[in-house]
Amino acid sequence: MGKRQDIMDATLDLIHEEGLQSVTLAKVLKKAKVGWGTTFNYFESKEVLINEVYKESRIHMGNYLMQNYNEHLTVYEKFKILQTNRINYGLEHPKEFLFIDLYSYSPLIPASLRDFDAAGSTNAVQSMILEGQKTGLIKSIDPHLCHQLIHGIIHSVVRGYLINKYPFDDLQIQQTIEASWKAIQQ
Amino acid sequence: MGKRQDIMDATLDLIHEEGLQSVTLAKVLKKAKVGWGTTFNYFESKEVLINEVYKESRIHMGNYLMQNYNEHLTVYEKFKILQTNRINYGLEHPKEFLFIDLYSYSPLIPASLRDFDAAGSTNAVQSMILEGQKTGLIKSIDPHLCHQLIHGIIHSVVRGYLINKYPFDDLQIQQTIEASWKAIQQ
Amino acid sequence: MGKRQDIMDATLDLIHEEGLQSVTLAKVLKKAKVGWGTTFNYFESKEVLINEVYKESRIHMGNYLMQNYNEHLTVYEKFKILQTNRINYGLEHPKEFLFIDLYSYSPLIPASLRDFDAAGSTNAVQSMILEGQKTGLIKSIDPHLCHQLIHGIIHSVVRGYLINKYPFDDLQIQQTIEASWKAIQQ
Amino acid sequence: MGKRQDIMDATLDLIHEEGLQSVTLAKVLKKAKVGWGTTFNYFESKEVLINEVYKESRIHMGNYLMQNYNEHLTVYEKFKILQTNRINYGLEHPKEFLFIDLYSYSPLIPASLRDFDAAGSTNAVQSMILEGQKTGLIKSIDPHLCHQLIHGIIHSVVRGYLINKYPFDDLQIQQTIEASWKAIQQ
DNA sequence: CATGAATGAGTCTTCATTCAT
DNA sequence: GATGAATGAAGACTCATTCAT
CATH class of the missing domain: 1.10.357.10 (Tetracycline Repressor, domain 2)
Incomplete structure (x- = not known):
């Protein structure tokens, strides 16, 4: 339950910890414990995710x-x-x-x-x-x-x-x- | 004389126009009309340039x-x-x-x-x-x-x-x- | 299966053919028929690959x-x-x-x-x-x-x-x- | 005295200290205390210098x-x-x-x-x-x-x-x- | 002769995105 | 839905070489 939310939470955490520009999807999905594909199932691009x-x-x-x-x-x-x-x-x-x-x-x-x-x-x-x-x-x-x-x-x-x-x-x-x-x- | 200043001016312009994170050295040196090497003669890295x-x-x-x-x-x-x-x-x-x-x-x-x-x-x-x-x-x-x-x-x-x-x-x-x-x- | 080995084989071939110092990753990955990213999925740097x-x-x-x-x-x-x-x-x-x-x-x-x-x-x-x-x-x-x-x-x-x-x-x-x-x- | 010899000596020293592949002309001419142009007055290329x-x-x-x-x-x-x-x-x-x-x-x-x-x-x-x-x-x-x-x-x-x-x-x-x-x- | 600022092709490396399983 | 191996465009940076002074 909640992969989508896990990804968003991990993203916000990373932005806070390291700053927007050093957030990479690789870090996000590692922190959220999801795979590459999963991320793109929920957000069609990194930009969309941030938005x-x-x-x-x-x-x-x-x-x-x-x-x-x-x-x-x-x-x-x-x-x-x-x-x-x-x-x-x-x-x-x-x-x-x-x-x-x-x-x-x-x-x-x-x-x-x-x-x-x-x-x-x-x-x-x-x-x-x-x-x-x-x-x-x-x-x-x-x-x-x-x-x-x-x-x-x-x-x-x-x-x-x-x-x-x-x-x-x-x-x-x-x-x-x-x-x-x-x-x-x- | 002035390549160093040209580079810095171009950098500031680009930051203003496109934002810090989308400033690439390629854009800077194109705008400043200098070559790759020139940039590194004056600033040992992109980070130094920004600073x-x-x-x-x-x-x-x-x-x-x-x-x-x-x-x-x-x-x-x-x-x-x-x-x-x-x-x-x-x-x-x-x-x-x-x-x-x-x-x-x-x-x-x-x-x-x-x-x-x-x-x-x-x-x-x-x-x-x-x-x-x-x-x-x-x-x-x-x-x-x-x-x-x-x-x-x-x-x-x-x-x-x-x-x-x-x-x-x-x-x-x-x-x-x-x-x-x-x-x-x- | 075997991209990792393909890369290592291509590397050794190139070292033999052209010498260690003229081995570039571009040559390796062309010879191994893999993409840039693939190389770095298996070896975190060129140095690691050679080692x-x-x-x-x-x-x-x-x-x-x-x-x-x-x-x-x-x-x-x-x-x-x-x-x-x-x-x-x-x-x-x-x-x-x-x-x-x-x-x-x-x-x-x-x-x-x-x-x-x-x-x-x-x-x-x-x-x-x-x-x-x-x-x-x-x-x-x-x-x-x-x-x-x-x-x-x-x-x-x-x-x-x-x-x-x-x-x-x-x-x-x-x-x-x-x-x-x-x-x-x- | 002997810029040419200075350059060759510096080259050999650097090869010994750091290995052939990490010898750059920049290091050589710094060690030899000569300018870029001088190097090329005596040796038409780096390869020629090494030889x-x-x-x-x-x-x-x-x-x-x-x-x-x-x-x-x-x-x-x-x-x-x-x-x-x-x-x-x-x-x-x-x-x-x-x-x-x-x-x-x-x-x-x-x-x-x-x-x-x-x-x-x-x-x-x-x-x-x-x-x-x-x-x-x-x-x-x-x-x-x-x-x-x-x-x-x-x-x-x-x-x-x-x-x-x-x-x-x-x-x-x-x-x-x-x-x-x-x-x-x- | 001696110099060093200017150069750009070439290098390693990153990272968002795709796609077969 | 979920996965992660494969990818390549784009990034920063290096360095031999040129040339005007």
Whole structure:
């Protein structure tokens, strides 16, 4: 049971351990304990495999980001939940988090894949921003820029933690979320 | 004179156009219009070539970041200059900017190279943060975290612009710098 | 079945025809009618391939040298059998014989490979010499020198024949063996 | 002084230190402290250079072998002088001795070069054998075979010494010469 | 004469992909 | 479905040779 998943798991592990460019199918199938042919039964090429892993990670993260989120919360509550979820996702699932970050900006990624909105989380962030701007809570800056800004803070800070630059506990998490809120607050 | 530079320029161009992993020496030397042997006369391996390009870019950016900077400015002036310079560097030299961002977090980079402080700009940022925290202008958060935070905003926002997510003119630049200041302001 | 052996055979043929230094994998795999990848499925590098061919040749020769040999023969009978076998091996298997001679003295060979005693034939020669010296049949000279001496005669003479310097039939074989015996006889 | 000789000396040194196949012109000209162009001013190709080094070594050895030799000595005296000289040449000039041995049996050597009789030493050995056979001192075996036999003993034994298999002083030298004489003595 | 930058054919090696079993 | 032997295009790197100065 689960050869397909074994292959994807092994791929993500290898990306995390050795980096995307040094992942070879030979390593993947050795780690996943499957044969050459099996791999190609499930994924028609290496590229497809990588893209599937990315897609799965995006869906996984997308769902995670939407935890505790609902339409009826205040803007600030939405903001806090989305940012907290994003941080926690990075802390709990660093492999997926870093791979998404890396691959999203790689020239190899198909545009359609990069832009797809898993679980509607991108849309949630956008509408939270628009709502905040309408009510005067959030500064009137280009919503995409605003999105990139608060998103970028989280990724940068979590990435810095993951390569061991500094401690990152509850205190730092609060500070980071507050900083990102101040950054865009009216 | 100039073959060495031709090779490095061609390399950086190719990294920008096709991504680090799809840079092959064959493409580089074709673009630089030199022969195989020539490449190896100047760089003992492909790895060395990439590292040299990175180093040169870091030095270039380091010097750029220090423009108009001096010890006697106020904390806020220092902050503004360093952040503005970083943005402008990204806008004027996107190839170097993106490559530095990419390679700095790649598993291929030698640690010594990643951590070297070209032109003292890293140090300038650090001491600006410490000075601001001492005078109560900047929040008391881990200085490395603070550094990563304001650095990350710029990189994220410029990177977003460079892949055409939104317009990015004087207004947006001001907004970004202000946002990054608010993020860490006491 | 037999790709591995095809590759080794082609390698030995090429070494014999063109010399060790002009053996390229391209020639080997063309002669063996296999693809590039196949070669590396069986031998992790060219060096390993050469060493395997050497090892196989040494084992082959080692077994051949021990034909008709047993512990209970007289010293002279042992001597005659070992020397005759060595000559016949050279005549029947010139490719292996010359390659062993060549590679054994090459700086490329790993010491462990050079010194391994395939089929115990080296040991057999040594103990034959020691036994002969104890019974007074063979002169009291350093056993390794003695070994090198009688071994060297055979190799030199067979090698001379193989590059067509003179006829080499039963008569010459007898003369050579007798000469090598007289050389060390008390 | 003598760029040409510097190059040849460096070549022979390198052959001795690293083996014929790992000698590159780059190493030679670095060791000889000359430029690329200089090398090609004196030797039109690498092959020519190697052949010149071989030729020079052969002439050197040829002259050495003829030391103390003259037509009027007895057969045994001639034999002893020629064999002793050959051993001493090996001991005093191992680089040339081993290279000659190696290259003479390499498939790369031009036949004309292999067969040329520097200083007439080959001829001296041949006529010594013929004279000895005529007077009944030496066995009636093919003169070329006989030549190869006594030549081969020396090379094998000296080569064995040079790679440190056993001590080789006056005693062993005498034993070796005597052994080679017994081998062909009537 | 002496030099060394420039060259590219040739070498080993990697790795995604195919296909017969 | 599962397997892995066979493959060859494409990669980095070497090194003898040329030629302008």
